[in-house]
Amino acid sequence: MALLETSKRSQGSVLGSVNPDLASERQTASFSVEKLTALLDGGAEQTRIRRAVVEAIQSDPVFSREYQYFETQNERYEAAVRKAVHLQKKMHEMGWTENGPEYKYIYRALSGDVAFLLHRVFMRSISVLGSDKQIAKWIPLATQHRLIGSYAQTELGHGTYLQGLETTAVFDTATQEFILNTPKISAMKWWPGDMGRSATHTVVFAQLYIHGKCYGIHPFIVQIRSLQDHSLCPGISAGDIGPKMNFEHTDNGYLLLKDVRVPRENMLSKFCEVRPDGTYVRQGSQKINYFTMTAVRISLISDEVLTPLMKACTIATRYSVVRRQSKLKPGEQEAKILDYQTQQEKLLPQLAAAYAFHFTNDYLQELFNRGYREIQKKNFDMLPELHALSSGFKAVITQHCTAGVEICLRACGGHGYSLLSGLPSLYTKILASCIYEGENTILLLQTARFLIKCFMAASAGQPVPPSVTYLAAVKHRKCPAKNKLDFLSPDIYTEAYQHVAIRLTSSTAAKLQDLIQSGVKKHDAWNQCTVQLVQAAKAHCHYIAVKNFAETVEKLETKAGIQKIMKHLCDLFALHGIFSNSGAFLHDGYTSAAQMDMVTASYLDLLAVIRKDAVPLVDAFDFTDQSLNSALGSYDGQVYQRLYEWAQKSPTNQMSPAYERYLKPLLHNTLSKL
Amino acid sequence: MALLETSKRSQGSVLGSVNPDLASERQTASFSVEKLTALLDGGAEQTRIRRAVVEAIQSDPVFSREYQYFETQNERYEAAVRKAVHLQKKMHEMGWTENGPEYKYIYRALSGDVAFLLHRVFMRSISVLGSDKQIAKWIPLATQHRLIGSYAQTELGHGTYLQGLETTAVFDTATQEFILNTPKISAMKWWPGDMGRSATHTVVFAQLYIHGKCYGIHPFIVQIRSLQDHSLCPGISAGDIGPKMNFEHTDNGYLLLKDVRVPRENMLSKFCEVRPDGTYVRQGSQKINYFTMTAVRISLISDEVLTPLMKACTIATRYSVVRRQSKLKPGEQEAKILDYQTQQEKLLPQLAAAYAFHFTNDYLQELFNRGYREIQKKNFDMLPELHALSSGFKAVITQHCTAGVEICLRACGGHGYSLLSGLPSLYTKILASCIYEGENTILLLQTARFLIKCFMAASAGQPVPPSVTYLAAVKHRKCPAKNKLDFLSPDIYTEAYQHVAIRLTSSTAAKLQDLIQSGVKKHDAWNQCTVQLVQAAKAHCHYIAVKNFAETVEKLETKAGIQKIMKHLCDLFALHGIFSNSGAFLHDGYTSAAQMDMVTASYLDLLAVIRKDAVPLVDAFDFTDQSLNSALGSYDGQVYQRLYEWAQKSPTNQMSPAYERYLKPLLHNTLSKL
Numbered sequence A, B: 001m002a003l004l005e006t007s008k009r010s011q012g013s014v015l016g017s018v019n020p021d022l023a024s025e026r027q028t029a030s031f032s033v034e035k036l037t038a039l040l041d042g043g044a045e046q047t048r049i050r051r052a053v054v055e056a057i058q059s060d061p062v063f064s065r066e067y068q069y070f071e072t073q074n075e076r077y078e079a080a081v082r083k084a085v086h087l088q089k090k091m092h093e094m095g096w097t098e099n100g101p102e103y104k105y106i107y108r109a110l111s112g113d114v115a116f117l118l119h120r121v122f123m124r125s126i127s128v129l130g131s132d133k134q135i136a137k138w139i140p141l142a143t144q145h146r147l148i149g150s151y152a153q154t155e156l157g158h159g160t161y162l163q164g165l166e167t168t169a170v171f172d173t174a175t176q177e178f179i180l181n182t183p184k185i186s187a188m189k190w191w192p193g194d195m196g197r198s199a200t201h202t203v204v205f206a207q208l209y210i211h212g213k214c215y216g217i218h219p220f221i222v223q224i225r226s227l228q229d230h231s232l233c234p235g236i237s238a239g240d241i242g243p244k245m246n247f248e249h250t251d252n253g254y255l256l257l258k259d260v261r262v263p264r265e266n267m268l269s270k271f272c273e274v275r276p277d278g279t280y281v282r283q284g285s286q287k288i289n290y291f292t293m294t295a296v297r298i299s300l301i302s303d304e305v306l307t308p309l310m311k312a313c314t315i316a317t318r319y320s321v322v323r324r325q326s327k328l329k330p331g332e333q334e335a336k337i338l339d340y341q342t343q344q345e346k347l348l349p350q351l352a353a354a355y356a357f358h359f360t361n362d363y364l365q366e367l368f369n370r371g372y373r374e375i376q377k378k379n380f381d382m383l384p385e386l387h388a389l390s391s392g393f394k395a396v397i398t399q400h401c402t403a404g405v406e407i408c409l410r411a412c413g414g415h416g417y418s419l420l421s422g423l424p425s426l427y428t429k430i431l432a433s434c435i436y437e438g439e440n441t442i443l444l445l446q447t448a449r450f451l452i453k454c455f456m457a458a459s460a461g462q463p464v465p466p467s468v469t470y471l472a473a474v475k476h477r478k479c480p481a482k483n484k485l486d487f488l489s490p491d492i493y494t495e496a497y498q499h500v501a502i503r504l505t506s507s508t509a510a511k512l513q514d515l516i517q518s519g520v521k522k523h524d525a526w527n528q529c530t531v532q533l534v535q536a537a538k539a540h541c542h543y544i545a546v547k548n549f550a551e552t553v554e555k556l557e558t559k560a561g562i563q564k565i566m567k568h569l570c571d572l573f574a575l576h577g578i579f580s581n582s583g584a585f586l587h588d589g590y591t592s593a594a595q596m597d598m599v600t601a602s603y604l605d606l607l608a609v610i611r612k613d614a615v616p617l618v619d620a621f622d623f624t625d626q627s628l629n630s631a632l633g634s635y636d637g638q639v640y641q642r643l644y645e646w647a648q649k650s651p652t653n654q655m656s657p658a659y660e661r662y663l664k665p666l667l668h669n670t671l672s673k674l
Helices: A002-009 A020-027 A033-041 A044-058 A073-094 A103-109 A117-129 A132-143 A287-322 A341-376 A383-411 A413-417 A423-434 A440-459 A466-472 A484-488 A490-517 A522-528 A530-555 A559-580 A582-586 A593-611 A614-619 A639-648 A658-668 B002-009 B020-027 B033-041 B044-058 B073-094 B103-109 B117-129 B132-143 B287-322 B341-376 B383-411 B413-417 B423-432 B440-459 B466-472 B484-488 B490-517 B522-528 B530-555 B559-580 B582-586 B593-611 B614-619 B639-648 B658-670
Strands: A168-172 A177-181 A201-210 A213-223 A236-240 A253-257 A260-263 A272-274 A280-282 B168-172 B177-181 B201-210 B213-223 B236-240 B253-257 B260-263 B272-274 B280-282
Touching: A020 A287, A020 A614, A033 A044, A033 A559, A033 A614, A044 A073, A044 A103, A073 B658, A103 A287, A117 A132, A117 A201, A117 A213, A117 A287, A177 A201, A177 A213, A201 A253, A213 A260, A236 B639, A287 A341, A287 A383, A287 A413, A287 A423, A287 A614, A341 A383, A341 A530, A341 A559, A341 A593, A341 A614, A341 B440, A341 B530, A383 A413, A383 A423, A383 A440, A383 A466, A383 A530, A413 A423, A423 B423, A440 A466, A440 A490, A440 A530, A440 B341, A466 A490, A466 A530, A484 A490, A484 A559, A484 A593, A490 A522, A490 A530, A490 A559, A490 A582, A522 A530, A530 A559, A530 B341, A559 A582, A559 A593, A582 A593, A582 B582, A593 A614, A639 B236, A658 B073, B020 B287, B020 B614, B033 B044, B033 B559, B033 B614, B044 B073, B044 B103, B103 B287, B117 B132, B117 B201, B117 B213, B117 B287, B177 B201, B177 B213, B201 B253, B213 B260, B287 B341, B287 B383, B287 B413, B287 B423, B287 B614, B341 B383, B341 B530, B341 B559, B341 B593, B341 B614, B383 B413, B383 B423, B383 B440, B383 B466, B383 B530, B413 B423, B440 B466, B440 B490, B440 B530, B466 B490, B466 B530, B484 B490, B484 B559, B484 B593, B490 B522, B490 B530, B490 B559, B490 B582, B522 B530, B530 B559, B559 B582, B559 B593, B582 B593, B593 B614
Parallel strands: A168 A201, B168 B201
Antiparallel strands: A168 A177, A177 A260, A201 A213, A236 A253, A272 A280, B168 B177, B177 B260, B201 B213, B236 B253, B272 B280
């Protein structure tokens, strides 16, 4: 039944029958694929809604991505704008609203290949940072698309360090205006999406100056293009920043401001206001800003990071049971490459990570919702913990998933390298997530700063937030495992992870203190510890991910085989981490060499167990062929036929002027002589 | 003086003065950059010849790569063909010949961005596999470009496992012809370069059948396109396989053969001949084929793997002293990002690896030349060792350098993600080297097979090749280091690497034997050990690379500061490997936790030392601005100006139809209302 439904949904498969090498993998699933899909979606009703959205979007030819891999950057941009405009109509037709249950599935169904994403950030920044009057003026205009917004924060010379931004906004009391300038080339706004070619307005972040005094970074609404003819406004230079590794559909832009004047009312003034006489007034708590960053970092995990890894796993796993190469046993047919231990060792840990981080994401969402409720009650206590966890996990999950997609790509050999596999564009896109919304190393150091602070507090017997109370735990000095099966006990491996996180935090805290006590200045001491601080932050997140996965498995229904397979994946996720970072576990003798050999044995055993369910486990992600957009990963596994048919449509098979211009003259002398 | 010369050569810098943040880095070099360049080139005379070639190529506008990042796949292909044709003329003009000293620098000077590379493989395969008569017929035609050759081995369904190829060549005694067919879709030739659009001929590898009996894989010369009008020959379907992650300039192709007949003389017959009556005759030793694969794997390391890593290091290092971000010390100017320990820890180990593998490549070249001399004397004894080392190092170096380029890219934040940085295309191109000429995992398993065999032989007291005699060495049970300075002793760390390589090889050999003795079939046992066999092969190569680097440093001249800085890099390369794979060294207690802390301390200390010479160390690679083709990496460090100027030239800044078609109607209702 589940099989039939999935089969029906894979409308992209025009080739018909399922490759028998793939079909056979589905016969022996140890669990209900349909139930696992519902678990991932958060309930069968959610699955139904999601599928309805996907069906509506993917059956509409305007949203087709069929020729995407053949298109130029200009064509991709135009298609994204076309889709964004069409989406308005579609939503109206379907009765979908921004507050409806369908909304969150639209972006996934479009694979993010749509313009005006920054328009939403423009609106959100006005909602969060604007006064009631500003919200009343701008939000309706934006909602009705009577303007197209963007968000101009990053500069050519400044990213993560906001205080360093060089754009200025000088208040002119005489005219009641702010005069905006990008005084140096490094102050030019650079990267804002939708700004290169589309936006009419943007929120510019600039250093506010009143009567010669700098008040720091503030946001200003600035019109950059005419609403009449889209020409640039006076004092504005703007354009597209050119080709990138991906995001061809987005017109990331640059913006130069030369004496651009905006009225006093255009400074977003929920928290700070400039009075007509130039008096600067602060009002309310700005902590909510802090919370917004947290929200953004958590929200990107699902669509921008987990979905690409799940797609890559789907493509690589299906391909690996269709591709046959060399013989495992002499005299037999060539083996499916997924039957090789080395191939299992590449793909299955990525699959386990996809599930692990899916549950981490649930955990973060829940924590975030709790934090939000507290903040509504003006209680900001949870903010530091939320900030530390969202920063750390943004870094750890993007890094892990990016590496995972690359492994999937490379595991498909030459065919993975073809754009038609879908894997290169998944990789080049997910890679950006390691950089945007906070560069990963900097985020990990923020988490580390929180850890060190909490470790000191906990050591002094002071209370610390729930996720770090373990730092004060009494340390076991030795792992109690006696044989390889003990390492399939969540208590055993969770405690090992905990031990490593404590050790790395405490030893780095000690090094930091030693350096400071020996006379090294605080900032130098910090810099000399940063490599180890990053390790501590990663270990902390890894511990929480393992612990959360184990707890999630415990709570799962025991029917339908789901708990059992999730337990295997949890074990694999945990043991793969120990196997690949064995030094951290061996270091102080917590784990002995003999125990590490048990870990290795259990880990390798698990590969063979999970391999049997590999295809059902990726089927449960429930991607349609259109959303995978891959010649290797389609539901029917007709890899070679699809590669061939697709390649024939490539523009590189049109007539090339190269023959008449270069090849013919070169070969000319020999015509009819051979 | 050295500075002046380099400055003079960077013709791409039209902006003029060197960024003072970059200039200051060059004032304090601890060694002579010019002498280090000469060392890398193999002598000052080689440097002179190389620079002359680079100057001749890069001053010729036909070879320009200025608009490369803006071009479509079709434009890239046409440019590559144009360049290949022009190169013939250029070589004639300059008096360069294929046997001259300039030849090896041409490809590097062109950054590989040229067509007809497979034409050379076509010629080589005829020279190696053809009879004297065949050579006499085809080589002159190819040399004069009276045909364009390709090399059709890989199939849609088969790569590394050649015995599995499905293309057939059936001998027809009646007509004295071979009839070639690709009987299934998976048998279609897929990937051959220059075949999609350019080639007129190719060497097809097919299963030979005579009187119904299969004789295995043989090579056949097949004409695929007319020399009159370039139309496909009867029975041939061929075309381009479409977009890839890189190699846009190459027309990788597909080829279907349907009853294509070629005369008996077209089977390359140096080693095997089919007589007119269908008698199959073997002649001579085919071991030379084996040697050819070795030659190819070693030859790609320099241009395809080391050069990209060196370029990436140059770009990322120069950018990291120009980019300033956040403050290290309160109240001071923002710091150069290379002053952060975390940034040093990203970039400097890659720099050390680039030097380490440069010397490994010298070692492999020397070994190869020795092997070649022996083979001329009909002595094939060195072949297994050469095969094992070339396979293992091909895998280890491509893997390490690919990861290194990615680290450099990510270390440049958002700007690294722009194609204009040059880093994305370096990454997407070097990535392919992990797959072509033998997939890395398979190659490492070949090395492992050799290791296991030699370990068994050595254990039994039998003689083994020089590179593996250490496997029989008496094992020290403990690392003798007493303090962190001891870890700057090559003896200490080389022995640690040796210990790990022995331990991983011996323990895996033991596991393999145990499994077989417990009744597991040999091929299953092998498969169950492959994850660990791969580890052993990597450890072996890593050991040899460290040992060779240390020995190279020892032999260097002590003047001009070169030996000293190379010693630092050698230490960094070795300690970074221990730091990042600490589990392997801690496992059996060879290295204690206290010693591992010493390694960490020495490693982190080295980062700060080498950081001072980072820019001179990349300057010594001596890349011109044109060959870097990077807005971030130019010799003058005028990063922001160059990004801005370059972006303005992007086709994405031309008028887009999207405004009239989509944006204007969307915004229409609001015209003049805001």
